[in-house]
Amino acid sequence: MTYYDAHCHLHEYSDNDIKDFLDNDLVIVGVSDDLESTVRTLKLREKFGERVIPCVGIHPWNAAKTVERDVERVIELAERFDVKCLGEIGLDLVFVPESLDKQIKIFVEFLEYVKGRDLVLNIHSPGAWSRVLQLLNRYDVAKALFHWFTGPQEVLKEIRSHDYMISINPSVKIQNKHLEIARKIDIEGFVIESDGPYNYKGLQLSPKMIFSTIKFLSEIKNMSLEELIKNIEINFKKLFIS
Numbered sequence: 001m002t003y004y005d006a007h008c009h010l011h012e013y014s015d016n017d018i019k020d021f022l023d024n025d026l027v028i029v030g031v032s033d034d035l036e037s038t039v040r041t042l043k044l045r046e047k048f049g050e051r052v053i054p055c056v057g058i059h060p061w062n063a064a065k066t067v068e069r070d071v072e073r074v075i076e077l078a079e080r081f082d083v084k085c086l087g088e089i090g091l092d093l094v095f096v097p098e099s100l101d102k103q104i105k106i107f108v109e110f111l112e113y114v115k116g117r118d119l120v121l122n123i124h125s126p127g128a129w130s131r132v133l134q135l136l137n138r139y140d141v142a143k144a145l146f147h148w149f150t151g152p153q154e155v156l157k158e159i160r161s162h163d164y165m166i167s168i169n170p171s172v173k174i175q176n177k178h179l180e181i182a183r184k185i186d187i188e189g190f191v192i193e194s195d196g197p198y199n200y201k202g203l204q205l206s207p208k209m210i211f212s213t214i215k216f217l218s219e220i221k222n223m224s225l226e227e228l229i230k231n232i233e234i235n236f237k238k239l240f241i242s
Helices: 015-023 035-051 060-065 068-080 097-114 129-138 153-161 176-184 207-220 225-240
Strands: 003-008 026-030 052-054 085-090 120-124 143-147 165-168 190-192
Touching: 003 143, 003 190, 003 207, 003 225, 015 026, 015 035, 026 035, 026 207, 035 052, 035 068, 060 097, 068 097, 085 097, 085 143, 097 129, 129 143, 129 153, 153 165, 153 176, 165 176, 176 207, 190 207, 190 225, 207 225
Parallel strands: 003 026, 026 052, 085 120, 120 143, 143 165, 165 190
Antiparallel strands: none
């Protein structure tokens, strides 16, 4: 049985760690944070093959120190390697509000690139969910994943009204806001992520937590494990493979 991790910073792991993850029947979406990690993510795809799905981008936390040429180079690499996912990109009003203008400029450059292309966006959006939605609508983005969504219920409804999805990660076991979202989201509206190797309140997130997270969610959703795994696979393939 195959399991799917929709958002992981694979570039931060060693090749040996990555091999170990993939040997455990995982398909992993590797997101990038900047130009350097974009290059490594693309190399990981070359080395490990189709079980690594590369996303390229500039993380909002890095916006302040990003130069224009870096954004251009990431877009050039996306074009050259026929990358089907941009991420981790978006806006952040919680952790780095001081760089919002630069964040918007970079995000819009990626949105301009997306126009007319069948790409999925792997979105970072703490505190900026509505702003991000407005921009996605303005640029007529068809496929987007709001990773680790903890926003208001009304925003969740709007996300789903556009057929966008959210991702749920192992923090759902200890973060009440994320747990409430997990309870509310419809079965067609989410995938699972690790966001590894991020450390959240002492919880060292990892792709190896994907299965236990699914098991936890099967109890929350009152579904059989087999049924939930199948639905997650369908949702994942709709986003990243179809």
